[in-house]
Amino acid sequence: MxxxxxxxxxxxxxxxxxxxxxxxxxxxxxxxxxxxxxxxxxxxxxxxxxxxxxxxxxxxxxxxxxxxxxxxxxxxxxxxxxxxxxxxxxxxxxxxxxxxxxxxxxxxxxxxxxxxxxxxxxxxxxxxxxxxxxxxxxxxxxxxGALRIGVSARLAKTALAEWGGQDVNEIEAVWHGLEPPYLDLFAWLEGREARPNSKDPAPFHPAMLAHAITEQDFATLHPHNFRAEWKWDGIRVQAVIGHRENGVRITRLYTRTGEEISKTFPDLVEALDALPFDRFAIDGELLILRDHHVQPFSVLQQRLNRKTVSAKLLADFPAHIRAYDLLGLNGEDLRPLPFLERRARLTSFVETAASHRLDLSPMIPFDTFEDLAAARSEPEAHGAGDDAEAVEGVMLKEAHSIYIPGRPKGLWYKWKRDPFTVDAVLMYAQRGHGKRSSLYSDYTFGVWRGDPDSRHDTAQLVPVGKAYSGFTDEELHQLDHYVRAHTINRFGPVRVVEHGKDDDGTISGLVLEIAFEGLNRSSRHKSGLAMRFPRINRIRWDKPAHEADRIESLEILLPQKQNAEKRVFSPLIP
CATH class of the missing domain: 1.10.3260.10 (DNA ligase, ATP-dependent, N-terminal domain)
Structure with a gap:
């Protein structure tokens, strides 16, 4: 040990x-x-x-x-x-x-x-x-199993590959056919034995990833060399079907990091298993569809990380794959083909499959990056329709790019929508985990319901989210000191931080500028709202608590949150 x-x-x-x-x-x-x-x-x-x-x-x-x-x-x-x-x-x-x-x-x-x-x-x-x-x-x-030491599975495999002088994707390619303590893997990396022969009939294929696009990229890229599609707000998955030596059909679902999640989505596995193809590998987005419309990520979360899946859960939260790419079909590896050819094969595949659990992610027509910027700002008016609420940006893919594991430069780009921001008041704090276990680093914040400036309004703060990232180490210590100095009550591990409007009209609280990707209705929160990926953008030491945002400022984002702000292309929308 x-x-x-x-x-x-x-x-x-x-x-x-x-x-x-x-x-x-x-x-x-x-x-x-x-x-x-x-x-x-x-x-x-x-x-x-x-x-x-x-x-x-x-x-x-x-x-x-x-x-x-x-x-x-x-x-x-x-x-x-x-x-x-x-x-x-x-x-x-x-x-x-x-x-x-x-x-x-x-x-x-x-x-x-x-x-x-x-x-x-x-x-x-x-x-x-x-x-x-x-x-x-x-x-x-x-x-x-809760290591929490800042090391992902990918990082560990990367270190292993660097030590053994191999590409990390070569390790990913054989990983799912191996078992601890990986004696054959280490023997290969040390040159004592040949590369392990993966006998997995439905292996994970290391995913191709995109770079976040920058202003410098727009200056060097030509729009005619690229194709665009929506970036959906789900989780990236890979669906693979193969056959064991005895002929038994194997259907598996993987996350983009190679974690198998087949048992969590038996309904989707059953639908894929019924498709009229011998073997295939699809790259796509896992979503929840109701009445043919994509549901918010908060709905998908009801299905994630479930050890047991009830019949009611399957009926209320039907899983779906929106396909991006076709990596293999009936024994043929399609990854060396150019994107446009893979896309044509994928289109034919989805049409032949004719499954209510599988559809094709639509392309976005554009001639200039200004055209694409307009689609990114208003997806509902540019082909996303009623699914616009589930769009978190656009993807740019080089038309002739082959499918290369990892994050190759110059081929795929992601252009996410700009985050929304709101000024909220710190309400509660908890200690973190691992190296943060002695610091208050998890913060719950809220916005006003009612007018805090009104003498007759009994305004109150209602929680809208929780964040534990976005700040520097120095700011973390400043926030921890503030929490300790302004604690007014405790409930188990939770500290109540001084906030709100007192009976005498005194208003107190620390304002935090919160950035977030989207907003959904939620019955779990007192405010009725839930933020997507909230993080602390900056600490507003200068702003009094009564100037924090009100609940109405968030609620107006719900019906058409993608159209909340009109932006101008110049050339990268900031």
Missing amino acids: KPFTTLLDRLSFEHSRTNKLRLLRDFFANTPDPERGYALAALTGSLSFQQAKPGLLRTLIATRVDSVLFDLSYDFVGDLSETIALLWPTPTQTIIEGSNQPPLLLSEVVEGLRGGKLDLPTRIASWLDALDETGRWALLKLIT
């Missing part, structure tokens, strides 16, 4: 992507099998332990630490693994005999967690007894 513990500890305090890659490369180079393989599995989310749950950990600590002390500590720390790691008492005998005990291996822990359920509490307790605070923290992070 020691090398793995050290790696997690250093990664959790490292901000630089370059330094994180270096730490990972060094770990893979200097750690033997199977330890590095199980560490890679933990970093990529490929390990799960069905019997080891947070409730079990709470039970274990409850037998060793006073419950009131634990609750107070957990409230302060804000992270279950860190709290237990700090409070767990180290047995005196362990201190005396610790140097004589063989080091605990990560592979021993993984195999032990996969063992029987009855003696699992005893095994976990013995490991916690044998480890120091940092080791206990790493162990508990491994068990819960």
Whole structure:
């Protein structure tokens, strides 16, 4: 466990992507099998332990630490693994005999967690007894799967590829046919064996991604070389069908990072499985359609990350794929073909499929970038129709571009709509997780319902969103200091920050400028509204709370939020 513990500890305090890659490369180079393989599995989310749950950990600590002390500590720390790691008492005998005990291996822990359920509490307790605070923290992070150290699965694979001298997309291509501890993968990267032969009948194909377009790009690009389509507000998915050696048909859904989500969308899998094609791979957007109209992202969220899917959920939230690209068909790899040819094949594919769960993402006709700017600003009037509310921008694709994994330059661009902004008042705050566990970094904010300047109006602030990003480290410390200095009440881990209008007419609160991508109706919020991707754009230390926006300012965005602002092309709409 020691090398793995050290790696997690250093990664959790490292901000630089370059330094994180270096730490990972060094770990893979200097750690033997199977330890590095199980560490890679933990970093990529490929390990799960069905019997080891947070409730079990709470039970274990409850037998060793006073419950009131634990609750107070957990409230302060804000992270279950860190709290237990700090409070767990180290047995005196362990201190005396610790140097004589063989080091605990990560592979021993993984195999032990996969063992029987009855003696699992005893095994976990013995490991916690044998480890120091940092080791206990790493162990508990491994068990819960909540690493939160700023390392994505893609970053871990990138570091592995750099260490092994391979392209990361080559690793992605074989990844889904491998299992921890990846002995054959490491043997290939070290030159001891040939490239693993993926026998996966329905493999994930590493996705082609786009760059955000800039003013400099518009100066060098010619509109006639590109084609445009809408950027839909769903999640990017890949639908793949293949056959096992015994002829069994396999249908899978993947996210753009290669995470399989087939079990979450059985209705969509069933519809795809019924299509009249032997094998295929589609790249598209996962959406919810009702009466042939795309629903807001907040509706799609009702289907995401579900472990069980009820019949009512399937009926009320029907899943749908809006296809962008055709990557393979009946054994033929179409990725080397130019985009226009793939698009023609995709059009024919969707027409032949004739499925109510699959349609084609429409193209946007344009001659100049000014034309495209107008469509981007008013999608309803430029072909998106009643689905305009679900458009978050446009995509530009070079007409002859082949499908290249990763983010190649000069081929695909995304031109998202400009974010909306609103001035809101800070209302509540909570501590963050990981390296932010000691700071108040999660902020709930609200806007006025009623006129705070009116002597006779009982105006109040109503919550409209929550954000935990958009600020610098220095601003985070400023906000944390403000929260601590202006707390007026507490509810568990939540601090109520001074805000609103008092009975004597006094108005208080800190104004935050919030940027967000869109707005939807929501019955879960007191305001009746929910923001899409809110983040703190800046702290308005200069603005009094009574000048924050009112709920009406947001409600007018709901019917035609894409047409709320008319903008002029010059040449990149700012």
